[in-house]
Amino acid sequence: MAEQEPQAGNGRASTFNINPPVFFGAAAIILAFVVLGAAAPTAAEAFFKLLQSAVLGTFGWFYILSVAIFLACILILGFSRYGMLKLGPDEAEPDFPYLTWVSMLFAAGMGIGLMFFAVGEPMMHFSAPPEAEPRTIAAQREAMLITFFHWGIHAWAIYAVVGLSLAYFSYRYNLPLTLRSGLYPLLKERITGPIGHIVDIFAITGTVFGIATSLGFGVLQINAGLGYLVGLPVNETVQVVLIVCITAVATLSVVTGLDRGVRRLSELNLTLAVLLMFFVLFIGPTAQLMRDFVQNIGLYLDRFLLKTFNIYAYEPRPWIDAWTLFYWAWWISWSPFVGMFIARISRGRTVREFVTAVLFVPVGFTFLWLTVFGNSAMIIDTTVANGALADAVAADVSVALFRFLDYLPLSVVTSTIAVALVSVFFVTSSDSGSLVVDTIAAGGATDTPAIQRVFWCAMEGIVAIVLLLAGGLSALQTATIASALPFSVIMLILCWGLFRGMNADLARRAAYQRPAASYPAAGLSWQKRLGLLLNVPGRAEVATFVETVAVPAFEAVAEEMRGRDLEARVERDGEGCVSLVVPAEDVRDFVYGVSRMSQRLPVFSALDAAQADERHEARTFFSDGSRGYDIMGMTREQVIIDVLAQFERYQRQVQSQKAALYAGAPEHTIEQRGAG
Structure with a gap:
């Protein structure tokens, strides 16, 4: 998103x-x-x-x-x-x-x-x-x-x-x-x-x-x-x-x-x-x-x-x-x-x-x-x-x-x-x-x-x-x-x-590949990962996760950033989306957001299709439209680790773009708000 x-x-x-x-x-x-x-x-x-x-x-x-x-x-x-x-x-x-x-x-x-x-x-x-x-x-x-x-x-x-x-x-x-x-x-x-x-x-x-x-x-x-x-x-x-x-x-x-x-x-x-x-x-x-x-x-x-x-x-x-x-x-x-x-x-x-x-x-x-x-x-x-x-x-x-x-x-x-x-x-x-x-x-x-x-x-x-x-x-x-x-x-x-x-x-794509630590499964035990695969969360469960895990994680990171002289805020859009935003000059703001989404579970017959359940997710989104992923099941600390991993990637991208400019690359490689 x-x-x-x-x-x-x-x-x-x-x-x-x-x-x-x-x-x-x-x-x-x-x-x-x-x-x-x-x-x-x-x-x-x-x-x-x-x-x-x-x-x-x-x-x-x-x-x-x-x-x-x-x-x-x-x-x-x-x-x-x-x-x-x-x-x-x-x-x-x-x-x-x-x-x-x-x-x-x-x-x-x-x-x-x-x-x-x-x-x-x-x-x-x-x-x-x-x-x-x-x-x-x-x-x-x-x-x-x-x-x-x-x-x-x-x-x-x-x-x-x-x-x-x-x-x-x-x-x-x-x-x-x-x-x-x-x-x-x-x-x-x-x-x-x-x-x-x-x-x-x-x-x-x-x-x-x-x-x-x-x-x-x-x-x-x-x-x-x-x-x-x-x-x-x-x-x-x-x-x-x-x-x-x-x-x-x-x-x-x-x-x-x-x-x-x-x-x-x-x-x-x-x-x-x-x-x-x-x-x-x-x-x-x-x-x-x-x-x-x-x-x-x-x-x-x-x-x-x-x-x-x-x-x-x-x-x-x-x-x-x-x-x-x-x-x-x-x-x-x-x-x-x-x-x-x-x-x-x-x-x-x-x-x-x-x-x-x-x-x-x-x-x-x-x-x-x-x-x-x-x-x-x-x-x-x-x-x-x-x-x-x-x-x-x-x-x-x-x-x-x-x-x-x-x-x-x-x-x-x-x-x-x-x-x-x-x-x-x-x-x-x-x-x-x-x-x-x-x-x-x-x-x-x-x-x-x-x-x-x-x-x-x-x-x-x-x-x-x-x-x-x-x-x-x-x-x-x-x-x-x-x-x-x-x-x-x-x-x-x-x-x-x-x-x-x-x-x-x-430039965002070329600057780096996503580190393993940034994937939602990183840091989870194999038993926990298997449980996540088999679990079919409902709408209420996802809403509870966002409010009790994701939002406190965002607020904790925002408070720490403000204590280090970084402007940071937690935003809501009225449609169930919550995001951590760090404004920036000349480049795209850092955004790590979570939205409540649903999708049909796979089916293998016409009857199943008529009766198919939905899987609800807490899916991440970033300011550049790049592919998000489900973070349901993470703890507050794991969400914070994932946010910091994405912020680290964001900083590397900005540095890479500015280095390209100083090396004589065309100006249009940096004047864009890059990925969160």
Whole structure:
């Protein structure tokens, strides 16, 4: 069990559960944008254009370099010695079976963006590629290469950085599930102060604008689809009404507790999306599309490194601003949303499992989806459509999917399904996004009143409306690009924090092996050890042991340490856990704790399983999440000996780390609170 840390600034009132500086700070920044856009939409549009030009002109290189660093960091963490570390205590087991977990990651890769851009982006690059001759074979190759690049592992490396930081420091260090926790190796308890508040504020603002951008894309596509199906006018009034209606459905889900129904609807949505993809694949030139899929992957791998760092520095082109830089900013702004989802489902996985699955599982599906829709659209445009599809997409990208489906059988049915898919993705994005934002605004708490999620749900819809009215897609892109800039800096710091935290954990393992004297069986007679093996203690027996043996042992050691000018205290957490804590500067506090735990006894038949008893234990835990052990049966003196053995190990580790620093080792080998 990891060291308990206070919730970062939870301000709990009778109705609300918020971290006031974060909640009100983020709300104020978002409302300032909303008021500007609502009060003076024309001036806001001019301001957004100026802001986008200034940010990209000055910091475009920074976005490109940052994403390259994110990808390099996540690959190093996943496929080096750090990969053996677990997202949680060393003995933690995954919360979900592997196939279930992979399926959930697969679902994370699907959303409004893929529905909107699957046909639109390849067709737009086909019509106006940055380097090839438009509407040629070379343009087809370049269109798919660029689309793969924008939706490939760079995007998921961004998500993985945030997800890994959240999972590692929340599950292994028992810190709140907020972005500030990733700065713990650098700031220690100061993450609960102003710097931590600023980090969470930028995470919220970036997420809200990123979700609003996706909702904007979604409502444009829904409006275009309804216009195609039932002749509904395509204009801002209709789009505002659609945002209000669909946001109201998401709000209803929050208020009435229909989350389970929405989740099941989203599972059905994913199934329909996959069926739609296979319909397009099998109704079209299947063999050709599979050949295209293989070659698209080859082109992507061949140009991977060059595309990663290409910003057209020697021959500047506005294309890079409208596409690659916008995408990188969009993924960065979405990273707290997707990152928290993948963190929540990944407890107990190793870092290597996490990185491998997050980088490659969703990307594999995404590449197949883009090939099926993108290559099919270009095949249709160069044959039966004779350029008409490309012209329609160039005129209005939001109609791309429906114009494409119009060339296939059952177009009314498939277009209806597409509108339904985008609508449900809209609802689930708004509902889930409000939960993520509310969790951050509440200092990591998830048991917040529904009214708070309603507030953020409404805020996302309002921001989407205002940005659409204040400049449409251009305003949406500008808000995303601007809000992602400060958060990209925070993400670089999260990478640094991950390296420092994992380095300290590995240093602890390498510094020493546990001495025999520290095992709970040491010092016991063989008869006593046999008795412990055969005894099945109950809950009351363990509670009595903790109060009459462990606590007096801790208090005796703490009193002796205080008499030797060491600060030491005995802490309780209200859940039956008791620990001896010796605070330290620059390194992790020494913690030796005991928690009351239970586990099922081994069984060998179904009947035994139904009637199996539980074995209760007094299990140790330490501040680094390392494996604990049962100390039931020890005497007070034996517990004291075990505490001192662990304290001796702790001191050796600290000395080893400091010696490494003085010898010229990187600073990040010591700035971490090591094991107790």
